[in-house]
Amino acid sequence: MKPVSISLSAAAIFLAAMQFACASPATASAAAPSEVRVLDAALPDTPLKVTLTRPDWTYRVGEPAAFLVKVDRNPYPAEGVRIRYRLGPDMLEGAERTAIVPRDGLVLPVPAQTQPGFVRCLVKADLDGKPYQGIATAAFSPLELRPVQSEPADFDRFWAAQRRDLAAIAPAFRLTPAPALSTGEVEVSYLSFQNVGPGSRTTRIYGVLSVPRGAGPFPAVLQVPGAGVRGYKGTPELAAKGFITLQLGIHGIPVDLPDELYEQLNYGALDGYNRFNLDNPATYYYRRVYLGALRALDYLAQHPKWNGRHLVAQGGSQGGQLAIMASALDPRVSLTIASYPAYSDVTGYLHGRAGGWPGLFRTDEAGVRQDQPVESKVATSAYYDTANFARRLRAPVLYYAGYNDMVTPPTSTFAVYNVIPSARSLVVEPQQAHFTSQGHRDTQERWLLEHAAGRR
Known part of the structure; x- marks a missing residue:
């Protein structure tokens, strides 16, 4: 490439x-x-x-x-x-x-x-x-292209209230060493912390922390995941280049369980999680996910080896969605790396054009509109749509998209990119489908290194 x-x-x-x-x-x-x-x-x-x-x-x-x-x-x-x-x-x-x-x-x-x-x-x-x-x-x-998704008048008040709910819960950060994943250059641990849950109950979020063994200080990268249910092993290879990295799971499930369990959850209890409670923004599945990502940034920002300047949110697909959301709601983020972000302009299908993953409100082969009743779900989606967070970005953004993407369609991802008000760089790979090429992986790493060195 x-x-x-x-x-x-x-x-x-x-x-x-x-x-x-x-x-x-x-x-x-x-x-x-x-x-x-x-x-x-x-x-x-x-x-x-x-x-x-x-x-x-x-x-x-x-x-x-x-x-x-x-x-x-x-x-x-x-x-x-x-x-x-x-x-x-x-x-x-x-x-x-x-x-x-x-x-x-x-x-x-x-x-x-x-x-x-x-x-x-x-x-x-x-x-x-x-x-x-x-x-x-x-x-x-x-x-x-511009989004067709609406923006609620109380969007900022809504998220300020959700963050207050999160702040009322003690984080209770818990680290468990993972010597099998560690190297001579990087110490890897499993991290978990408390998060909001349904009603007054709390849940936990789990991830993998990789920290360079040197004295530091180091830049930090929150790596948020694509859709699905899976385990994680961290990114010690990036940590070895001088970054604290936190690879986050989003489902409140430990990330070191047998693969069979994740497979059964993916096709069983968590199948279609992106539509759970979509009728109510206060109980929608992604509320806990979004707030968990913000608490992950809190952890990185209090880490004793963080350099206090460079805090990156990075992800592709659902991870791009979460990276943009977290960057919009946390002013400490200094760089956003988002590849083909999901949940972008999701009401597109109601306007005769492609909407973002997960394909809300599409018409099936029989001509029936999906996700009924539409009105309440449309109202909830506006609080979670990547387009409305993109408008609030402050930090520089590295953005990636392919024209052949049939998971996060380019109509949706370009609509989001085009409303970003902060400094933005777009890498286009026209022939690419829903995949990050080696060429773009190299671009992302170069951006991270230049960012950490103060050349960006």
């Missing part, structure tokens, strides 16, 4: 961001100018290839675009290769159609776009008895 810094399309994205930011006083105050980098990701090694007429897959609204479908076969069938494809807005690609791909390839024009957004082409073919799938997604003025 190598950064592309001089392509005309990449420059066009940056210019579009700058022009939009300067378009009017109202929008200029809503978001900061954008530093954009485009990573050139290699296409999968498959005989079915779907690309676009521009190498970075990015266009302005109103510009013509087309998908290019090619099949590598030798000898090539004289009758061509039959494909099945869907083409339309991301996550709303429409009904399946068929076409024949000739030897020189097939051009599928994109309908003229009048609004910012993403158009995706999903292609399937059976070749030599094996099924193949190709995917490409065109972006149209992506830095002009």
Whole structure:
């Protein structure tokens, strides 16, 4: 993976961001100018290839675009290769159609776009008895997307009240040494602490703390997890480079249990946890999760080896959601690293476009709107939507997104990125799905090291 810094399309994205930011006083105050980098990701090694007429897959609204479908076969069938494809807005690609791909390839024009957004082409073919799938997604003025999620008038008062509830509970931090995970350079421990629970009861949150053995002081990184239920072993490899790291679990379950238990919880008692009590913001499942992440920052900020200056919130998918939330609610955070954040603009499907994971309010194949009754759930979601936290960020943000992401769709993640008011840098990997490439992992580590050294 190598950064592309001089392509005309990449420059066009940056210019579009700058022009939009300067378009009017109202929008200029809503978001900061954008530093954009485009990573050139290699296409999968498959005989079915779907690309676009521009190498970075990015266009302005109103510009013509087309998908290019090619099949590598030798000898090539004289009758061509039959494909099945869907083409339309991301996550709303429409009904399946068929076409024949000739030897020189097939051009599928994109309908003229009048609004910012993403158009995706999903292609399937059976070749030599094996099924193949190709995917490409065109972006149209992506830095002009804005959220459709509402913002409650009492959003800040609501979260101030939740934080008071958390402060009323003694943290009762508890460390248990984990010698099997420790190294000569890093001491690893299991950490747990008290958190809010239902009603007047309390719960505990669990994680893995990795601390360099040197005297310090060190920067600290809170690492919040993607969706699901799993165990954790910490990140001693990053701690060995001079960072206190706290890898957090969110479900109130110890993080060193047998894998089978997490698997059973993932598909059993905790299946669909992101919708538990969605009718009430005061009891919604994520309330305890969000407050637990804030208490994790409290722990790092009181650690005797913390340098008192550099406190980072980092995560991808659900972790990106939590990193942005924690950074918005805790002014001590000095850097936010968020990759394809979940729970972004989740009411999108009510407005005819993609909403963020977990796909709230989608219409199923029978045409039935999910997550009924909608009104109460929409009201709750507004207090937890990443978009409303993004508007409150103060620290610099490193943000990552891929156009082919079908878990946290780009329509949702770009809408969130575009309202961040603090200094922000966007790394785009157009071909990437819901995955962090090695190229971006290297970018994140470089940012952390530069941040800790005061070069950011």
